[in-house]
Amino acid sequence: MKRRTTSSKQAVFNILKSSEVALSQDDIEKKVAGEMNRATMYRILNSFCEDGHVHRIFSDDGRTYFAVCLNCKENDHHHNHVHFRCLKCLRMECLKEEIEIKMPQGYTFKDANCLVTGYCNCCS
Numbered sequence: 001m002k003r004r005t006t007s008s009k010q011a012v013f014n015i016l017k018s019s020e021v022a023l024s025q026d027d028i029e030k031k032v033a034g035e036m037n038r039a040t041m042y043r044i045l046n047s048f049c050e051d052g053h054v055h056r057i058f059s060d061d062g063r064t065y066f067a068v069c070l071n072c073k074e075n076d077h078h079h080n081h082v083h084f085r086c087l088k089c090l091r092m093e094c095l096k097e098e099i100e101i102k103m104p105q106g107y108t109f110k111d112a113n114c115l116v117t118g119y120c121n122c123c124s
Helices: 007-018 025-032 038-050
Strands: 054-058 064-068 081-086 092-098 114-118
Touching: 007 025, 007 038, 007 064, 025 038, 025 064, 038 054, 038 064
Parallel strands: 081 114
Antiparallel strands: 054 064, 081 092
């Protein structure tokens, strides 16, 4: 489904695209500083996820983070990589290495959400 591009959508996408790390809705909200309400931002982020432009990361800290899909192509949408959250600086990032999961016979693998916590190279 083709969606309209609005200035709010473009602002949120530009924030996500320019970030080196995954951002929570709160992080994005601080960057748009009153340009849109929370419900609008939530709808925008959900539409980006549904359209395959952004992926959602569920963290162990109870927050949801969002990152632009860099290696996905149309009709080949996947996120089988590890997400890393630093316990000291709280940085959430997508690691470039993809994971391989061996499934038992008769099972079909579709997608994985893998989160690893520890200390990043700056905080180690």
